[in-house]
Amino acid sequence: MIPQAIRQQLNAAHAVGDYRPLLALIPYAGLIGIECERQGDDLLFRLPANPDNIGNPLLPAIHGGVIAGFMELSAALYLLIYSESASIPKVIDFSIDYLRAGHFRDTYAQCQLWRQGRRVTNVAITAWQGDRQAPIATARAHFKIEPEKPLKSSGQPPSE
């Protein structure tokens, strides 16, 4: 369950569009340096260029694992704010297609919630650098969420 204090922090962050106190709670967010800003009804995630995130030193290019981690974390944060899950969304699986090298510059990500079931959500994530029309990677993930109200326990798994 999301503790009441964190839920309040979430709501406050979303109301003013300052997500830094929320991100400060997640050590991995600080490790890669993810940032988040509100764009109307949407969220834009940013991964500022950081030498510590380099994989291939000769291009130089951001490590593919960091790009994936940035996109997975973006999706989880997106769901924290938009899915109204009673618990922190848990990743079930994650699949990423790398389209271009991620150069040593700022990277952006945006999420799309394709389907919200009662227990599982499907999210697509797109990451780009200079040109939004030329993404460096696309990904999709399933997350387990908890319904706000407990599902009726009939001994059978509830139908979607």
Next chain:
Amino acid sequence: MSDSTLMAMAERFLSALKHCQLLNMRVAQADGDGMTLVLPWSPAIVGNPQTGAVHGGALTTLMDTTCGMATLCVLPRFEVCPTLDLRIDYMHPAEAGKDIYGNAQCYRVTRDVIFTRGTAYQDDPGQPICQVVGTFMRLGQDIKGGIRFGNNLKEGGV
């Protein structure tokens, strides 16, 4: 290629990857059967502060690197092999305080593409944290950074 040459090459390769150095990753085993890397647990890679579970991004970094480096085990000469795609199925969360092992093999090598699969685990390889499949593109040796990187690996200069 002898196992000791492969092991030395893997260590030099890993030491060139900045982000992997930040995570203190190291080579546990490199031979004809595949590649095994270690990601030491640290508070910095936690994704869920409530449970202390490791973030999927750190696991993805471990497995992208392990699968990518498994190509060293099957190629006669070093080639740059960027990741085409990677899919991770999370079996259960990684526990706080315990090192994480990543193991991967190449199960098919073609002229252009290498197919890899692997798992990450803590105590028991039979109880993996995640299962991974990844596809890598063979760019050969004649691309930017390729020859220099390959020669540096051979000479130990990276």
